Amino acid sequence: MNQSAFISPHITGLLANRYQLKQLIGSGGMGEVFLADDILLGGTPVAVKFLTQTFINEKMQQDFAREAMLSATLSQKSLHIVRAYDYGVSAEGKPFYVMEYLNGKSLKDLLPIPLSKFLTLTRQICLGLQCAHRGINIDGRVYPLVHRDIKPANILVIPDPILGKLIKILDFGIAKFINYANTISTSKGFNGTLPYCSPEQLEGGEIDSRSDIYSLGVMMFEMLTGAKPWQPETDLFGAWYKAHHFEQPRTIAKVSPQLKLPEQLNNLIMACLAKAPGDRPQNIAEILQVLDSLEKSSCQSLPTHLASTYNPKFAVEAEMSPLLKANFAKLTWPKNKPIQEIVFPQLLDTPQGNLAALWLMLAKQEIKQRVLCQRYNHFIFITSPHPMLLWITLLYDREVGPKWLPCYLDMQNPQNQQLVYSLAEYGRYPLICFTLEAPHSCTNVLSSHIAHTQRQRLKLWIEQSKSLPTFNQALLSKNLLKQQYKQMQSRILQHLDSKPQVVAANSI
Known part of the structure; x- marks a missing residue:
């Protein structure tokens, strides 16, 4: 897409009479993200995500609005979920929503991560996921959520004066409600990123929070080793289907023999990678309990700041x-x-x-x-x-x-x-x-x-x-x-x- 052609209608005016677009800072399958100044807040930097022109139809607009709603709702409950606070459609007919601007790095660009930082970052990721899994209230009833796309590219790491490094979970575009009859288009069929998908997610059927726990296991393995638990011959669906369903993951000791992991942590990661949901940790609380125990035993000190x-x-x-x-x-x-x-x-x-x-x-x-x-x-x-x-x-x-x-x-x-x-x-x-x-x-x-x-x-x-x-x-x-x-x-x-x-x- 020609970037200048995309933003030229807004260069001389304000989006929604409030946001002055400045530059493209990211793009994905469904949208582009622009840095902008919130004029109403004295020029405060914000991020504006537009739905890509290709996907502007009623069904995708519903999904896009739903993503904004989920981020807005969940971020009120967890510090570790990116905050969205405005939604609209531009004069040119492009749906957009406005998020907090986070000047950080994608987790995928920081791999592998030392064990001392791994524990801190993973704990924050778990807290954000736990918030989603606990769900949101719709018409007086709480419906749990599954993110369905947990991977390093959807985790942002930003400097923080309190925690040293602060985790934000991004992209709830394909998140799925559990047991919600009015779940819209993203609930059925295969959605996700192949290397991180659970076996049941690849089937396109019903899933629950344990599917995210599988994806978290893949990501934890990659955070420590810089590699994935499997090496299929190709990146095609069939190769990853075979790996997730039938092939045992490589061991961390084999991929990174120099790592001296506590046995408790190694066992936790491998349990998350179990093929059957019943063999994995059954909820994020179980994972947090292990991480908290490891943090205490390692006697980590405060961040340098x-x-x-x-x-x-x-x-x-x-x-x-x-x-x-x-x-x-x-x-x-x-x-x-x-x-x-x-x-x-x-x-x-x-x-x-x-x-x-x-x-x-x-x-x-x-x-x-x-x-x-x-x-x-x-x-x-x-x-x-x-x-x-x-x-x-x-x-x-x-x-x-x-x-x-x-x-x-x-x-x-x-x-x-x-x-x-x-x-x-x-x-x-x-x-x-x-x-x-x-x-x-x-x-x-x-x-x-x-x-x-x-x-x-x-x-x-x-x-x-x-x-x-x-x-x-x-x-x-x-x-x-x-x-x-x-x-x-x-x-x-x-x-x-x-x-x-x-x-x-x-x-x-």
């Missing part, structure tokens, strides 16, 4: 001024807050100016245990679909265990912007501890230091938040942040366990 923010001296703080101490001593628990174990942020008006603080209520015994805990903090920010900040504070002792103190801040709230500005300017914040037992008094004030790099990011995020249009999608962003938070907790703990415990506390 997190390790660089850790300072073993973070808990050794300068003494607070007498005026500041006296100010804290006068504080009382807010009447509008419940008497229970909670944490919330609040600006304090002190002689030294506005100060962001965390107020928390704990049992007396726990406060006593936490006084000498390590203190760690980290901040996570997302701009879409709504600017939201997660402020994480962790009080940690190897014997006592972790005490997580997460706070979610809507960054289009001016008061929250002031809170974050105070954090960035002052570089530390107090944790004001009130007792759960009466008279609920303030017994201790701890202090947590914020790394210089994080303070710089906070200032940048404030400016970004001020420039974005107003949306009512705070809950969706909060749910996405909760996913990231859950994923990074074990890594933070592993990281802290690998460092010497240097502790001190300010208390009144």
